[in-house]
Amino acid sequence: MPEPEAEPIRPLSGLPGPIRVRVPAKINLHLAVGPLRDDGFHELTTVYQAISLYDQLTAEPAPALELAVTGEGADDVPLDGSNLAARAVYALAEATGRSPNVRLTMRKGIPVAGGMAGGSADAAAALVACDALWGTGLTRDELAETAAELGSDVPFALYGGTALGTGHGEVLSPVLARTQRHWVIALADGGLSTPTVFAELDRLRGTGRPPPRTAGHDALLRALRDSESAPLAKVITNDLQPAAISLRPALRRTLAAGVESGALGGAVSGSGPTCVFLAEDREHAIRVAAGLAGLGVCRTVRTAHGPVPGARVI
Numbered sequence: 015m016p017e018p019e020a021e022p023i024r025p026l027s028g029l030p031g032p033i034r035v036r037v038p039a040k041i042n043l044h045l046a047v048g049p050l051r052d053d054g055f056h057e058l059t060t061v062y063q064a065i066s067l068y069d070q071l072t073a074e075p076a077p078a079l080e081l082a083v084t085g086e087g088a089d090d091v092p093l094d095g096s097n098l099a100a101r102a103v104y105a106l107a108e109a110t111g112r113s114p115n116v117r118l119t120m121r122k123g124i125p126v127a128g129g130m131a132g133g134s135a136d137a138a139a140a141l142v143a144c145d146a147l148w149g150t151g152l153t154r155d156e157l158a159e160t161a162a163e164l165g166s167d168v169p170f171a172l173y174g175g176t177a178l179g180t181g182h183g184e185v186l187s188p189v190l191a192r193t194q195r196h197w198v199i200a201l202a203d204g205g206l207s208t209p210t211v212f213a214e215l216d217r218l219r220g221t222g223r224p225p226p227r228t229a230g231h232d233a234l235l236r237a238l239r240d241s242e243s244a245p246l247a248k249v250i251t252n253d254l255q256p257a258a259i260s261l262r263p264a265l266r267r268t269l270a271a272g273v274e275s276g277a278l279g280g281a282v283s284g285s286g287p288t289c290v291f292l293a294e295d296r297e298h299a300i301r302v303a304a305g306l307a308g309l310g311v312c313r314t315v316r317t318a319h320g321p322v323p324g325a326r327v328i
């Protein structure tokens with residue numbers, strides 16, 4: 015006879031227990047930046063991939079909205095209403111008529127201001143956590159509508175995987191990418207501000223020698239369907255890379271060091287300054303990471319794989 019299903023354990027207070035959510039970083043395998051629009055955003059075509067570098071966020075009821083942050087770069091994360099996770103709580107509370115009184119604890123594993131969408135990840139995690147805590151029962155597509163108001167990268171952090179982003183990055187469509195890829199990540203000292211990097215690209219485009227523009231994304235989509243990684247490495251492109259290098263010339267050396275260490279190819283991740291390199295497999299990634307670490311061109315080196323799912327209750 016099957017065992018009767020166990021009753022869920024509830025704390026004695028009767029309040030729901032803490033909800034813990036794990037959320038991945040993103041990298042951009044293709045990032046084509048179009049013209050600056052009237053709303054201050056650039057038209058964008060990007061292919062995102064979620065990789066196994068995570069933030070963890072816990073939400074529980076509290077007398078008021080409270081924030082705590084630990085881990086990688088925690089000192090650079092705001093603890094007021096400008097924190098993207100706090101903004102997500104307020105937005106969801108308003109949309110669903112709930113009280114925003116929760117305590118959020120974030121453990122950062124995603125570098126702050128690193129071009130890996132760590133703040134966006136925390137916002138997506140806060141939406142998923144509060145949805146579970148408050149029992150609002152919204153679908154991921156409904157959560158994505160609130161997510162898009164918080165930042166261009168926030169909807170992608172909800173879904174994860176590999177996806178094409180258009181509009182200013184918030185309009186998503188799935189991309190077929192079944193092969194697991196292995197990445198080496200060079201984390202830099204200090205971050206780069208996303209709006210400053212976009213502004214630098216506009217400045218460079220206004221000079222007599224504008225940086226070349228990324229072509230269409232068809233070659234990248236084809237390479238993602240190929241189980242070999244070498245063809246993919248050849249078509250990874252990022253229009254923001256020249257702007258990130260212009261603001262942080264040392265990145266040129268980091269990019270060269272990844273290739274010297276045996277990577278198939280690499281690029282600046284989004285607005286930088288993190289650089290990501292593609293390897294053949296896990297063992298190759300570990301060898302590239304060791305070589306890169308020995309060259310002293312970055313603060314620290316990690317390995318990760320992708321694609322992985324988006325923000326999930328654990």
Ligand SMILES: C[C@@](CO)(OP(=O)(O)O)[C@H](O)COP(=O)(O)OP(=O)(O)OC[C@H]1O[C@@H](n2ccc(N)nc2=O)[C@H](O)[C@@H]1O
Pocket residue numbers: 042045054055056057058060128129130131132134164165166167168181182183208209212283284285286
């Ligand atoms: C560049 C990308 C690439 O995925 O990510 P990061 O590398 O920063 O993580 C994104 O486009 C960033 O997304 P996100 O970090 O959510 O930026 P947002 O909060 O939406 O926008 C911050 C600011 O960046 C500029 N911005 C952002 C997106 C866009 N398509 N055009 C822009 O010009 C605008 O100045 C905007 O006010």
Ligand SMILES: Nc1ncnc2c1ncn2[C@@H]1O[C@H](COP(=O)(O)OP(=O)(O)O)[C@@H](O)[C@H]1O
Pocket residue numbers: 090091092096097098099120125126127128129130131132133134136137205206208285286
């Ligand atoms: N929860 C958060 N985690 C990290 N940064 C945050 C958060 N909330 C707000 N920020 C602010 O957002 C800026 C960009 O951070 P982040 O999203 O990590 O970088 P990027 O846009 O380069 O991917 C940081 O400099 C920080 O001031």
